[in-house]
Amino acid sequence: MSSGIEEKKLEGEAGVKSEGEAHVAHNEKLDHSQVLTNKDLMNEAIDGENNEHEQGVWEAAKSHPLACMWAFIFCFTIVMESFDMFLNTNFVALPYFKKQFGVLIGANEYSIPTRWQSALFQSGQCGAFIGVFAAGPITNRFGYRWTTIFALIFMNATIFISFFSTSLGMLVAGQLLEGIPWGFFISNSPAYASEIVPLALRGACTATLQMSWSIGGIIVAAASYGYNNRNDEWSWRVPTALQWIFPTPLLILIFLAPESPWWLIRRGRKAEALRSIERLGDKGERSHKTLAMIERTVELEAEMGGSPTLLDLIKGTDLRRTAIICMMYASQNFAGNLIANQATYFFEQAGISPDKSFQLNLINSCLQFVANALSWPLSAWFGRRTIYLWGTAINVTFLFILAICGSVHQNHQTSYAQACLGVIISFVYAGAMGPITYTIIAETSAVRLRALSTGVGRAAYYVAEIPMIFLASQMLNQTGWNLAGKCGYVWGSTAIVCWILAYFFLPELKNRSYREIDILFNRKVPARQFKETHIDVTENE
Template sequence: MGAGPAVVSDNAGYAHLIDNTRPWWKNSRLILLNVWIGLLLITSSTNGYDGSMMNGLQSLTQWNDAFGHPTGGKLGLLNAIQNIGSLAAYPFSPYLSDGLGRRTAIFIGALLMVGATIIQTASHSVGMFIGARFLIGFGLTFAASAAPLLVTEIAFPSQRAQATSMYNTLWYLGSIIAAWTTFGTFNIPTSWAWRIPSALQGLPSVLQIFLIWFVPESPRWLVSKGREAQALKTLAYYHAKGNEQDPLVEYEFEEIKAAIAFDRDVASNIGWKSLYKTPGNRRRMRIIIALAFFSQWSGNGLVSYYLNKVFIAIGITDPTTQLLINGILNIFNFFVAIIAGLLCDKAGRRRLFLISTCGMVVFWTLQTICFAIYTKHNSVAAGHAVIAMIFLFYGFYDIAFTPLIVSYTVEILPYALRAKGFVVFNFSVSLSLIFNQYVNPIALEKLGWKYYLVYVFWLTFETVFVYFFIIETKNRTLEETAALFDGDETVAMISEKAAEQAGLAQNENTDKQSNTSDEKAIDEVRIN
C-alpha cells in the first residue's frame, strides 16, 4: 500500500523509507541516474561559458581587431544579445516543456545552439556574430527551462536538493573552460584565437543531442499525461532497483498522483493568471522575481562581463594578467559553490541566503573603499586589495546565489506551475542581465568608483528582503515544499487525495490477490 504525503514537519515524510545501510555509490542504478543528471547539469555550463568567453574575448587583440574595437553601446549589445534571444523564446518554452516533455525541449534547444555556434565560429562581421549569439540565447531558453525541472523531478529524494543545486553551480565549469581556453589561445596570431573558444561553446549541446534520449523522462510529466505505468516503472527502476512495491517508490508515486490530481481538480490553478491569483502563489512570485534580480544586481555583473574594465580602472592593463586572474577566480567560485550546494540540506536555504547577503554587503563595501583610495591616491596596494575583495565578495555570493537560486525556485513551485514559474524566473534574470550589460560599462566609465555605492545600498536591501521573506524548505519533498506556501487546507486536500489514490491501489491489489486465490482454488478442485 502506498503512503500518502506526510504532514509537513522538520523531517521529510519519506526519510524513514530510505535505506541508509548501503551508500548510494554502491547502487549501480543510482550511479547511472546521477550520470544522466550530470548530462542535464551541463546545460548551465553553456551559459557560464558564454559570459566568461565574452569577458576573455574583450582582452584579445585579435577579436577586437576583427570587430572594430567595440565600446559603449556596441559592446553592450554584443554581450546582451544572447539574453535578448532568450527573452524571445520564453513565451514558447513552457508549452514545449509541458506539452512535448522535458527531454524533447532539451533536444530542440541543443540543436539550435549547435547550429548557432557554427555560425558564431564562422562569423566574419559584427552582424553575423550578433545574429549567432541571438540564436544561442533562443535555443538556450528551451534547454535551460527544461533541464533543471527534469533534474529535480528524477533525482533520488535524499539527493534532490544537492543535485538541483549543482545546476547553477555548473555555470562555473563552463566559465572555467572558457577562461582558460581564451588564455590558451591568446598567443595565436590569427582569428582562431577567438574562433576556437567560440566553437567549444557548442560541445555540451553536442553531447546532449546524442545522449538525451537515454535520460529518463520526468515521472511527474508522465503521470500528467496519463502514462502512470511508465512513471511507476521509471521510479522503481532508478530508486528501488526495479521493485514497484518498494515503500519509497509507492510513497513517491502516490504523492505525485495526488498532487497532480489536486491540480486538475482545481483547474484554475494551471493558467498564467494562477501565478498571482492565490496568496501562496503571490508569495512564490515575490520570492522568485526578487531572487532573479538579486542574482544579477548584486555587483557580480561587473565581474561576469566587464572584469577587464575593472582591471583597467585599477591599473591592471596587461591582457595576460587579466586572463590569468579571470581563470583563477572562476576556479575559486566553482569550488565554493559546490561546497555550499552540498550543504544546502544541512545548513538550510534561509541560513545560506542570510550568510551570503551579509558577507556581500561587507566585502562590496570594502571593495568600494579600496577602489576609491586607488582612484584618489593611485595606490598600487589599494588596487591589489580590490582584487582580494573581489575574491572574498564572490566567495559569499557563491554560498547562496550560485547554487540555490535555481533549486529554490523549482522546489517551491507546484508541478502545474513549475514550468511557467521557472520561465518567469528566467525572464526576470534576462531582463536584469540586459539592463546590466548595457548600463554597467557606461556607468562605470562615467562614475568610476562612485558607481559601486549604488550596489552597497542595493545589497543592504537584499539582506533585509532575505531576512523577512525567504522560507526554509530543507528536508522536504517537492509536494511538501509546495504545501508550505498554500497552508494547511491545501496540505489536507492533497493528503486526502493521496489517501484516495492509495486506497484505490490497495483495493486493486486486494482484488487481484482475491482473484488469484479463487483461481487457485478452482484449479485445485479441477485437479482433484
C-alpha cells in the same frame, strides 16, 4: 500421501515466493487517479513520503546514483550559456579582438565602444528571454527530454553564425539566436533535476547548475588565456568553435535519459512513470509507494486548477510563489554576480595588465568551481534561507570594502586589492547565493506549474540583467564612467535591497515534500514561520 504433502508444501512455498509479485501486480491494476479516496493507495503515498523524509543525503545518493547522474547531465546544458557569457566578456578584453572591431582611444590602444559592448553582452539574454517563454508550453506538451533535445539541435546550428562572423553586427545576431536555446536549458534543468531525485538530494543536485556555470567559465578562461597573445582572428574564432564540443554528446545522453515521472503522471502515462521511477533508483514495492506519493501531490494540485497556463502563475497563492521565484532569479544580478561575469574586463579596469587579467580570470573560475562543490555540504547542513541571507550579507561587506579601495589614491597595491576582492566576491556568490537560488526556484513552484514558473522566473532574471549589463559596462568602460572598484557602492546597495526582501519574503523549504510546500502556501503561512509550522503526513489540502 507423502507426495500430496510435498505438493502442498511446494504450493505454500510458491505462494510465499509470489506474494511480493502479486502485490506489485495488484497495484498495477489499481486506478492511481483515485489515490485520494483509495485507502490502500493513500497508505502507500504516506509511506512513500515518510521514506523520503527518513533518507539522509548519503543514503539517498547511494540508492539513487543514476538519478544524480541524469540530474547533472541536464544541469550541464547550462554550460553553454555560461560559455557564451564569459566568452563575450573575454572578447572585449582580448587585444586582437579590440584591434579588429574596436576604436582607437590612445597610442595604439583600442576599446570596444560601450554600445557594442552592451549589445554583445545583452543579445544572448534577449534571445534567452524569448526562449524561457517558449520553454514552458513546449515542455508541458512534449516533456523535458524532447524539448531539451530540440534546443540542443538548434544550438548546434546557430553556433555557425558566431563562428563565421565578420562584424560586430553578425556576432550580435549570432548571440541573439544562440540565446533562444539557453532559455530552454535554464528553464528545464532545475525543474527536471528537482523532480527526479529524492528530497534529501534536491539541494545538492539543483546546485550543480551553478557548477556547470563555473565549468563553462573555466573552459573559456583557459581557452582565452591560451589564445589571448595570438595576433590574428583565431584568437577569438577558436574559443568560439569550442562551443561545438557540448551539444551533440549531450543530445545523445539526454535521448537515453528517463523522463520525469512527475511530468508523465501529469500526462496520465502511469506505466511509463513507474518505469522511470525504477530507472531512477526505486525498485519493487518502493517504486509503487513513490508513484502513489507523486500521484497524491499531482491530484491535490489538479483539484486547484485544470491544464496549466501562464495566467495561473498570477492567480491565488501561486502569485506569491511566482513573486518569490522572480525575486530570487532577479537578485542574482544585484549581489556581485556581474563582477564575476565580467571578471577579466573588471581586472583590466582595476589596473591589472591584460595577460595577468586572463591569468586571474582562470584562477577565479577554478575557485568558483571549488565554491560550487562546497555548496553541496552547505545545502545539506543549513537551510536555503540561512545560506542566502548570510551569503548576501558577506558579499555586501566585501562590495563596500571594494568600493573604498577604488576610492582612495590608486597604485599597484590598490589595483591588486580590488582584483582580490573581486575574486572573493565571486567565490562567495558561487558558494552561497548562486547555487542555493536554483534550489529555491525549483522547490518554490507548484509541480503543475513548474515548467512555466521556472521560465517566467528566468525571464525576470533577464529583465533585470539586460539594463544591469548596460550599467555594468557603463561603469567599467574607459569610454564610459570608468569607475573600476567604485562600482562596489552600486552593487553593495542593490545587494542590501535583496537581503531585506529575502528576510521578509523568502520561506525556508528545506526538508519539505512538495505536498507540504503546497499546504504551507495554501495556508498563507508567513515566510519566517515556514520552518516551525508542522504539517501532518496524513493531511490533504
